[in-house]
Structures are given as structure tokens and as C-alpha cells.
Amino acid sequence: MTRILADLPDDEIKRLDRIAxxxxxxxxxxxxxxxxTYRAQEPEAGKLDWLEAGxxxxxxxxxxxxxxxxxxxxxxxxxxxxxxxxxxxxxxxPDMFDAEDDRQRQIYLDMMAGKYPTPKAPEAK
Numbered sequence: 001m002t003r004i005l006a007d008l009p010d011d012e013i014k015r016l017d018r019i020a021x022x023x024x025x026x027x028x029x030x031x032x033x034x035x036x037t038y039r040a041q042e043p044e045a046g047k048l049d050w051l052e053a054g055x056x057x058x059x060x061x062x063x064x065x066x067x068x069x070x071x072x073x074x075x076x077x078x079x080x081x082x083x084x085x086x087x088x089x090x091x092x093x094p095d096m097f098d099a100e101d102d103r104q105r106q107i108y109l110d111m112m113a114g115k116y117p118t119p120k121a122p123e124a125k
Contacts, residue, residue, distance in 0.1 A: 016030050072092055075092075076090075
């Protein structure tokens with residue numbers, strides 16, 4: 001068995017001593033049990049199931065969001081006036097769009113319909 005030197009705050013040493021006295025074992029035995037317990041709870045390297053670790057993460061930390069509402073807002077956030085699904089996304093999330101977005105959409109549609117003349121390249125001499 002290897003010996004280690006560890007610096008702990010005084011209140012933790014008092015706590016270790018209290019636990020050791022209550023259980024009738026040494027301070028070192030309490031530390032060995034704590035390490036063994038920690039090791040038993042630790043997932044084996046490479047075997048952590050990332051899906052299980054992430055599933056419900058927000059709810060576990062008190063952040064209750066509707067996942068569909070979150071996805072809808074992110075989709076609206078990334079939709080631009082020239083995107084083919086602009087009207088569909090705008091209908092789903094009217095609160096995420098304003099008059100400037102609609103104005104830019106109309107400019108785009110007018111441009112695609114040929115309402116704006118295409119600039120001609122200067123003629124070569």
C-alpha cells in the first residue's frame with residue numbers, strides 16, 4: 001500500500017475524525033472507504049453512455065423548457081428572408097419575426113420576379 005500526503009482544511013479533518021470515532025476505525029480507513037465509494041460510483045472509462053448522461057439534463061437542473069418550443073425558436077432564429085421555408089416558419093413563430101424581416105422578404109421576392117433591372121457589365125473598348 002502506498003502512503004500519500006494530502007492537504008485538507010481543518011473542518012474536513014475534524015469531520016474525518018468524528019466519522020472515524022463514530023465508526024471505531026482510523027482516519028486512513030475512512031479515506032480508503034471514501035475513495036472506494038467514489039470509484040464504485042465513477043463510470044468506467046469509455047463506457048459512459050452519453051445519451052443517458054445528457055437525457056433530461058435541463059430538467060435535472062431546474063430548467064423546464066418545452067423541447068418543441070425550443071426547436072421552433074431555434075429554427076425561426078436561423079431562417080432568413082431568402083429561405084424557401086420562410087412563410088412556413090413565420091407562420092409557426094410569428095413572435096420571432098418583425099416588419100423588417102417581411103420587408104426584406106418582399107425585396108427578395110421582387111428581385112426573384114425580375115422587378116429590379118439586372119445591372120449590365122460595362123462594354124469593353
